[in-house]
Amino acid sequence: MSGTILVSVYVFVLAMxxxxxxxxxxxxxxxxxxMSGANAISGISIVGALVVAGLGEGLLFxxxxxxxxxxxxxxxxxxxxxTDRMLRMFKRDTDASGPR
Amino acid sequence: xxxxxxxxQLAYLLSAVLFIVGxxxxxxxxxxxxxxxxxAGAMLLAVAVTLLDESIVSFEWIVGxxxxxxxxxxxxxxxxxxxxxxxxxxxxxxxxGLASGLVAAAEFLSAGAEGTPVSLDASISIxxxxxxxxxxxxxxxxxxxxxxxxxxxxxxxYRAQQVVNGLIFATLLGAMAWLVAExxxxxGLEPDALYLGLWAGAMLLGVxxxxxxxxxxxxxxxxxxNSYSGLAASAAGFVLGNNVLIISGALVGxxxxxxxxxxxxxxxxxxxxxxxxxxxxxxxxxxxxxxVRTKADVNAASADDVAMMLxxxxxxxxxxxxGLAVAQAQHKLRELADHLQSRGVQVRYAIHPVAGRxxxxxxxxxxxxxxxxxxxxxxxxxxxxxxxxxxxxxxxANDTVNPAARDEPDSPIAGMPxxxxxxxxxxxxxxxxxxxxxxxxxxxxxxKRNTMMLFGDAAESIARLVEEVKLL
Numbered sequence: 001m002s003g004t005i006l007v008s009v010y011v012f013v014l015a016m017x018x019x020x021x022x023x024x025x026x027x028x029x030x031x032x033x034x035m036s037g038a039n040a041i042s043g044i045s046i047v048g049a050l051v052v053a054g055l056g057e058g059l060l061f062x063x064x065x066x067x068x069x070x071x072x073x074x075x076x077x078x079x080x081x082x083t084d085r086m087l088r089m090f091k092r093d094t095d096a097s098g099p100r
Numbered sequence: 101x102x103x104x105x106x107x108x109q110l111a112y113l114l115s116a117v118l119f120i121v122g123x124x125x126x127x128x129x130x131x132x133x134x135x136x137x138x139x140a141g142a143m144l145l146a147v148a149v150t151l152l153d154e155s156i157v158s159f160e161w162i163v164g165x166x167x168x169x170x171x172x173x174x175x176x177x178x179x180x181x182x183x184x185x186x187x188x189x190x191x192x193x194x195x196x197g198l199a200s201g202l203v204a205a206a207e208f209l210s211a212g213a214e215g216t217p218v219s220l221d222a223s224i225s226i227x228x229x230x231x232x233x234x235x236x237x238x239x240x241x242x243x244x245x246x247x248x249x250x251x252x253x254x255x256x257x258y259r260a261q262q263v264v265n266g267l268i269f270a271t272l273l274g275a276m277a278w279l280v281a282e283x284x285x286x287x288g289l290e291p292d293a294l295y296l297g298l299w300a301g302a303m304l305l306g307v308x309x310x311x312x313x314x315x316x317x318x319x320x321x322x323x324x325x326n327s328y329s330g331l332a333a334s335a336a337g338f339v340l341g342n343n344v345l346i347i348s349g350a351l352v353g354x355x356x357x358x359x360x361x362x363x364x365x366x367x368x369x370x371x372x373x374x375x376x377x378x379x380x381x382x383x384x385x386x387x388x389x390x391x392v393r394t395k396a397d398v399n400a401a402s403a404d405d406v407a408m409m410l411x412x413x414x415x416x417x418x419x420x421x422x423g424l425a426v427a428q429a430q431h432k433l434r435e436l437a438d439h440l441q442s443r444g445v446q447v448r449y450a451i452h453p454v455a456g457r458x459x460x461x462x463x464x465x466x467x468x469x470x471x472x473x474x475x476x477x478x479x480x481x482x483x484x485x486x487x488x489x490x491x492x493x494x495x496x497a498n499d500t501v502n503p504a505a506r507d508e509p510d511s512p513i514a515g516m517p518x519x520x521x522x523x524x525x526x527x528x529x530x531x532x533x534x535x536x537x538x539x540x541x542x543x544x545x546x547x548k549r550n551t552m553m554l555f556g557d558a559a560e561s562i563a564r565l566v567e568e569v570k571l572l
Contacts, residue, residue, distance in 0.1 A: 015116075022123050033460070043333075044345050073172075086185075
């Protein structure tokens with residue numbers, strides 16, 4: 001096992017712990033937005049897809065990269081937008097009586 | 101490391117930090133929207149700096165891909181109904197998994213094309229990314245189909261299911277080990293062909309893992325697939341040696357695992373039981389043993405009786421279930437609550453974690469109907485107050501208010517946390533019929549002396565209640 005992969009494993013494990021700490025504090029009322037928002041973040045593969053789609057190393061790679069890019073972009077754009085749409089609806093007592 | 105690469109790496113670090121801060125802000129409804137925007141900004145930053153990468157030489161496909169994906173994403177986010185949110189999250193999970201799996205595939209094929217020896221670490225990462233990505237993709241599509249009603253919601257079971265799944269999994273592991281160790285050159289078998297087979301097998305496994313799971317267990321599956329989509333992104337990060345992918349994926353993986361655990365606890369079942377148990381495959385089996393009870397055994401009430409009870413109560417607790425969302429009655433329900441509140445009645449909502457089809461689903465549906473989140477209470481917060489509640493209105497919920505979970509150790513749902521609607525002074529149940537809930541067991545709550553049943557469609561019943569309350 002090389003040193004680089006070991007560093008990657010460190011990063012992964014510490015990020016998991018960070019995730020557990022941060023997300024445990026999210027109240028149940030926000031669990032759906034949490035899930036769709038987290039889902040959008042998992043579209044980070046878009047970064048990898050961009051590189052594959054732009055390598056210009058032949059049709060096969062361009063096609064694979066572009067399909068990955070489209071899928072990841074749907075995930076990212078749709079995920080963040082629908083999360084925003086949901087969070088806009090959450091209102092406290094005081095402002096619920098006003099017009100939407 | 102060139103200057104550009106340094107800039108890219110530092111920007112990735114900033115993105116990762118912003119993702120964490122954004123998720124942290126989701127811990128309160130007041131800051132959540134800003135947190136989501138922050139995470140979206142972090143993603144934009146990551147995409148923008150990636151385009152600076154010198155190895156990207158052709159941009160036309162990138163522009164096209166971003167435009168097509170962006171357009172589809174915007175349309176889906178705008179058009180989806182809030183009741184359909186679980187299936188949309190399922191689809192998005194699937195796309196995330198597909199993207200991560202394809203990134204791993206590109207890496208595998210490029211190593212093969214160049215004939216460069218791949219390190220053991222990279223090779224293992226590619227295989228893991230492929231497996232998780234493909235399972236997430238096909239599993240999410242089946243989950244979507246079930247939630248949308250395209251695929252049967254009932255558990256699909258066959259003989260020796262787990263043995264078959266286990267064998268497929270073992271075969272996939274074998275193929276992966278072979279590809280890692282030998283490059284797959286086996287008696288004329290091309291590595292690329294074997295790799296393609298790995299994709300097909302992994303996608304088959306994803307389908308087989310989700311089809312035995314019943315409709316009402318979907319919250320667990322969607323949470324679990326959410327976790328997988330994160331792990332797939334992490335695996336892609338290992339493949340590319342890219343920390344922002346590893347970190348973001350791990351955050352999502354952790355999030356999905358936490359939600360999975362919360363959902364399992366809310367049903368008092370282990371994850372293994374949900375995934376392999378095929379719960380609810382034989383509804384009626386438990387009820388068949390007892391005597392058949394009919395509407396004659398319950399207190400059937402009229403709308404004006406119920407309206408009177410609600411209007412003259414001090415404290416009312418509403419327990420919504422998925423039936424409420426199916427009947428699209430949440431807006432009418434809020435109207436009823438408004439009328440009650442203007443008469444000085446305290447109205448609160450008791451939300452069971454599995455009331456909807458994904459974690460927190462019911463909260464979103466009520467928020468859409470303009471119910472303030474400050475009126476929503478969790479099970480453990482509302483139960484101690486139940487004995488002082490004058491009227492508890494159960495709308496479209498069944499198993500989540502079944503006292504058998506608390507009182508009968510032999511019940512299939514024994515130990516599941518419930519909203520103790522039966523402990524209120526009076527309970528009113530809005531329901532079409534006396535049919536059992538998902539767990540397939542009779543609900544003693546319906547037959548209690550201080551329970552009133554208002555039969556009919558939830559939306560129509562609530563509309564009648566609104567009219568009656570107005571007349572009082």
